[in-house]
Structures are given as C-alpha cells and as structure tokens.
Amino acid sequence: MVRVAIKIVGAQGQGVNSVGEMCAKGLKRSGFCVFGYREYMSLIKGGHSSYQLDVSAEDVRSSTTRVDIVVTFNHHGLEKNLRDIKKGGILLHQTPQWKFKNPEDQAFIAEQKIRVIELPTDAILKKLKAKPILGNVLITAVVWSLLSQPEEQLRALVREQFGHKKDLLDLNFACIAEGFAACKVIAPGITLSLPKPDSKWQDQLLLTGSQAMGLGIIHAGCRVYVGYPMTPSSPILTFIADMQNETGMAVKQAEDEITAAQMMVGAMHMGTRAITATSGGGFDLMTETLSLTGITETPAVFILAQRPGPGTALPTWTAQGDLTLAVGAGHGEYTRLVMAASDTQDSFDLLPEAFNFAEEFQIPVIVLTDKHLGEALFTQPAFDQTIAKLKRGRLVTDLRELAQLKPADRYDPAAGDGVSKRWLPGSEAATFCAQGDEHGPDGSVTEDAENARQQMEKRLKKMAALKAALPEPLYVGPKNPETLIVSWGSNRGVIFDVLESAEMKKKNIGYLHYQYLWPLKTESFEMLSRTAKRTVFIECNHGGQLASLLKLACGRDVTQKILKFDGRPFFFEELREKLLSALTPNPSLDRRGA
Amino acid sequence: MHDFASVHPCTWCDGCGDYGIWSAAKRALVELKIQPWQVLLCFDVGCHGNMSDKIEAYRFHGLHGRVIPLTAGASLANPTIPVIAFGGDGASFSEGIGHLVHAVRSNYRMTFILHNNANYGLTTGQASALTPQDQKMNSSPNGIPESTLNSMDFVFSLKPTFVARGFSGDIAQMTRILMAAIRHRGFAYVDMLQACPTYNKFATHEWLMQHCYDAATEGHDPKNFEKARALAVDTQNRVATGILYQTEDVPAFHEHLKPREGVTTTPVEEVKIVDTSKWERSFA
C-alpha cells in the first residue's frame, strides 16, 4: 500500500486544525482515504500542536512516525519536527530568512535530502491586504499545488465555507491563486506524488470517533444527554449540544459528574433513553451511581472516554488504562456490560446496542472509547440506517398487561434469566419501589437472609444470560494461526494496517478483537491460543489489562505483550517493528513499549 | 388516603416528625386527585428515606445526598408526571449541597421536601450544617465548632421561585403547602421543620409549637421577595411558616430548552431508532 503523510504543526490557535481539516476534506473528495491524527496540549493558546493526515487510495487507519511533508506555522516546528520527515521529504515553513544553526540539523537535512521551502506568507498577505487568518488558505494552496491537486477543488471548499460572504470569498480565492503562483517560485519542480485515486472514497464521510458516537447516540433514540466537560469526552457533549435544535434532544450541562449520572438514571427510570459521557476522573465520581443501578436494576449507559491516569496525568492524550476500572468500578457485585468502540463504524453501531442491552437486561452499560478514537478523523462510508433495532426487553407498555401486574413482578426472583418485568411511572398499574436498599420482589426493604440471597442471585443470574447473548470477539485470520494477536479498542486500525503491510501479509497471523469486554467471552480465545505458537496482546496500558482479565478467566499465561503507555497511540512503523520482533523467537516474554 | 396506604408499618421513633410529613404528603396527593400510579416519589437515604416502602406510588429510593438530581432527571424525561423528592438536612446541606444550589438555579419542575430535623438521624444523631453551633452531638462531645448555616438565607440567595416552611406538627398547613408546591411551575423548596425527639433536644416539637406561626394570618404577601426573605431568615423569636415566596413568572428548566419549544411529546414517548443520514451530509 502506498501511503503519504502530511503533518501540519504550529502553536495551538494558529490554524493547525483548520488547515488539517481543509486538506483532509479536499483529499477525500479527490478520491483518497484519509486518516487524521491530532496532538495537542492541555492549554488554550501557545502549546505545540500537530495535525497529521495519512493518505492512501486504499484503507488507511493509522499514522506513521515519519512523514512526507511537514508544514509549520512557526519556527518551533522547524526544529521540533525536522526529524519527523522522511528521506527526501519536504519542510514547508513561513519563517523569513530562517537558517538552521544546529550543525546536527544541517547534517540531517543534507543526509536525508530534505527540501526546505519558505513561503513568504506575511509579504503575500500584506500585498492582498488580508488578515493573518487567511494565511491558512494560502498555505493550503501551496500544499495543494505540491500535491498537484486541482485549484478549483480548493475554491469549491472555500465556497462552501464562505459562499455567503462575497468579500471574504474573493479574498480567499485571491489567496488560493497566490499560493499556487508562489509554489512555482519557491518550489520549482518539487512535487509530492500521491497514488492513483479511487473514486469510492469521494462520497464517504470524514468524521471523528466522537462525532460518530454522537450520531450513534442520536440513532439509538436517546432523548436526554447530561454531561460535564472533560477531555476526551467533551467533543461528544459539544456535538450533541450543537445538534439539539435539529434533534430536539434535551441537553443538560450538569454541575458535576455525580449529577450527570444521577440525572441520566432518573431519566432512564422514567422511561426515556438517556446517556452521560465522561473520562476517568469523572467516571470515578459516577461509580456510586453505577453501583446503585446494579441494585435498582435501572438501565443506564455511561460513556467512558479514556485518557492517561492516574490523577489528571495527560489530559489531552490517549490510553486504554480504564478497562479494569470499567469492569470493577462501584461497590458490591452486580451484572454490568462493558464494551469498547474501535473506530467510527463501531462508535455508531455500538450505541444502539448499548441501549438495547441496558434495557433488555436492566443493567448499567459502560461504553469505552479513548482520546485517539474520539479525536482522530476517519474516512467512513455513510452509516447503514437499517441495522439497529429498538429492543426494550421486558418493558411492559400494553394496557392489558399493565393492568395485571403485581408490585412483586418488578423484582420477581423467579425470572429464569434474572430479568424481571419493568414498567414506567405514569403507567396505570400496580406501583413498586425502585429500591437502593436490599429489597423484596416489590421493592420493599427487607433484611431477611433468604431474600437477600435470592435477590443477589437474581441480579447475578443476568450475567450468564448476558454472556450467552453477546457475540464472540471478532476474528480475522487463518483457522489455526501461528501467531494470535489479541487486542481491543482503538488499536484495531493500526493493527489492520500493519497486518496488511507487505512485511506481514504472508505471515500466518490471526487477530482476535474484543468489542465486548465484560462479561468476558473466552471460547474463541481459548480455541485459537491453544494451537497458536504465540499469543501477542497489544494494548495501550502498562499492565496488559485485557491479558490479565483473560488470564484470570482461562488461567493461561503463555502470552507476549506489546504495551504502550506514553499517551500516544501505536504508530504504524512502530507497531510493525514491535510485532516483527515479537514474531522472532525471544526469551523475554514481556515486551514493553516506550 | 387508602390508595397510598402501605402494608408496612412505619419504623420511625415515637413522636418523630416524619409521621406528620408522611401524612401530609399522602393527603396533598389525595386532595389533588393524583393516583399512586400518576406520581413518582424519590427518596434520599436517611430516616426520612425509610418512607420509601411505607407509602404506595411509584417510588425510587436512591443514594444519600443525590435525590435532587435523580428526581430532576426523571422530571426532565417526563415533565407531565409530578415528581417529589424527599431529602434530609444532612443529605441536602452537606453531601449534596451542590445539587440544591443548581436545582434552584435550574428551576426544574419538581417538589423538594426537606425533612429538617437539624441532625443526621439515621446515623444516630451527628451534627448537620443546620445544627446550632456549640450544640453537643454524637461525634462532637464538645459541641460543633462550625458556624451554623442559615438555610433560608442560603436558599433565598439563589433566587428561588417557591419557598415554603412547614412544621411537622401541623399536618393541615403542610398539606396546603404541598398542594401548592406540587402544582408549582418550577422548583418548589419546602422546608419542613421536623421534630426528632431522639436526637434533636433543641428544636423539639414543643419548641416548634410555641415558635411557629402561619405568616398568612399576619397578612404576608408571598409575591414580595424581599419581605419573604427577611421573614424567612429571622427566626430569632418566632418562626414564620406557610408559603413564604412564590412566583410563576419563571419558566421551568424544560420550558427553557429551545429544542423542546412547541414539542407536544415527552422524551419518554420519543424513543425510537432515528435516521441520521440527513445529518451525515455535512461530513461528506
């Protein structure tokens, strides 16, 4: 697969994101698959940030460590990102009369044959009497010219954005023309060649995991969203809030995460679909409520968008360190479901499932995502609207059935799978108490030993039924793989890219991907790992949390682990190399990442 | 009253003010012709929360300190069903005080009944933020060092739309208050001064009897915010009860939501798979 990588860097607030997004949209429309990856710091203005686009005519779902071109907004990028450039790559900057003073930098440029191009942005903008913000379009035009992309296409993009403001549009057009003209002067004969495009990408969507998850929430019929800002869950809140006038959803920014969780539960109890999203610290605050839903058997859906911990750690970076938190959070024993999205498709598809499982089993459901998935840009076919079905389990709404209900039907321990009938306040029926204390079948408080045993068993019986209802993890690969890779969450993209690379294609590797993580299905894993020569876990955490859960469940520990816990996702070449060395026999079983 | 009667006997101490509040709540619902299936009662954790299975109706007995957001969420999902939250002074002025602040600000459509016994009853009589300073309590043998929070001053500072005060010995007045509170457009804050003969030895039933008076009998106008506030805060010699302040001019939270304007269904009725394709176009 031929892939080209473009990295735009600069201070936060300088326009890195808008140039990145404009390039991504344009390239996708030209017939390329684009994967966008953002890095930024937890501050508003000034921190060094980047937006990398990996572009190919085939599927691309990861970022490379080395790129074909770095476009920098300031001189910091010249020094900080020089070594990100591949041999023969381009460094496009806008710092007048810049000279590399560091002899090592000079040597690197010479050895690697890096072509350094300076765009006189200030001079051009001055000539056009244009504000600095128009520098974004100007530099995009230069990139466009280097990529030999049609000028008209960029004009079309700009027209979409500023079409209603004639003056601004004209100025944008002038910048595009100047950019193309300047490129001929500052970079004569330099181009960056892209592979032959494929029209199948043109009409696809370009969106982040958070946006896809937001659409999934709406698709699922969720009508109430309660949140409290915390990266990387905030983009979901923003998306849902921005859509509210279209969707008619009730959106509430709560005073804290405890409130958000409680309001969600109150709304679910009343009978709508409601959700909340947060990250680790906020989820910690929600856990008492999570536990409450365990005993009241109230359907509940929590999105846990992971970032590194403990504490505040790295707020704007990624991690998969909260799997065991999701599995173990909240006091007491009760049935819960933990699932993890891995890409935009999952982010959309899993949300209706999350609500369905929550209602069918009357349990809390935790949907894991992470900063990498939430903020990366994916090329994605339009979502299939016909797959999801509304499943509300034993929710009684039929008037005749309601009339026959007894209070003791609510927590009837006789239910074979532990799931009893549920009905909504306002239904003309016998009433019950959703009871947070241990209770008898009608929700009345009782401390009777036999009842306590029965109710606990009822609630935990659901676990077996739920486990049976869950699909096995997704498996791709030969029937008896020599190497079995096991992973979950946002690693899926880079794993696919690596497995499809020339170095890996012919190797006998299978990949088992867990979407549903708790209750843990072990059948496929046990079958595949029993015959595989080696099993390799790939996770973005320090402990190998999925590996530990599977070890606990299956007692098997003949595994290798490729782990990373520095806030960054796995990059393409990085994972390829790590996997290659994992495939060559090595006495050390535990292989840790940077 | 029969409809709301539970088979379970109450478990409060003899002379506990919760009996009176419990009776008034049932009466108010009956007077308003609300059937048990037409209302949701939410309970905090405390002595008052032990009412959760001593009354019929749809009920939710949740966590300590969290009854307000639980009830607010229910109300947001279906504003057509009256929802009543029962909470203690410990729950509402310590553990969950933030919720109270924001519920008043938000003006959710709900009734909040504060069982104000000025102590943590269920955990055997520790001081709450409303216990008088220097009062000796369980776990504070030398009296509590903290100054007392003036709950009424605090609530009035938040610009409430409904404030009432009752006393657990006057069921008729509490019933009238609760009827108005349940009908109120937004967040109705009802402070029920509750006798707790077991742990509250300072504001006893007798003390409350002697000090409480119905402000309406002295011509109090509940439309006057400043007068209401002054009256509510000053409990030095006498304690004013009744509906102290009410305005219906402020929309409830759900009425404030732009996307819900003109919508005739409730979020509960709107649950269905939604086609999102029209919103996907902006991503192409």
Ligand SMILES: Cc1ncc(C[n+]2csc(CCOP(=O)(O)OP(=O)(O)O)c2C)c(N)n1
């Ligand atoms: C998170 C949590 N912390 C502490 C408790 C223990 N607890 C139960 S009731 C209560 C205090 C009750 O006081 P109040 O809210 O005034 O209600 P009362 O019993 O006086 O009616 C406490 C601290 C709990 N249940 N949950």
Ligand code: SF4
């Ligand atoms: S301790 Fe006080 S509040 Fe609790 S039941 Fe006894 S009298 Fe009532």
Ligand SMILES: [Mg+2]
């Ligand atoms: Mg109390």
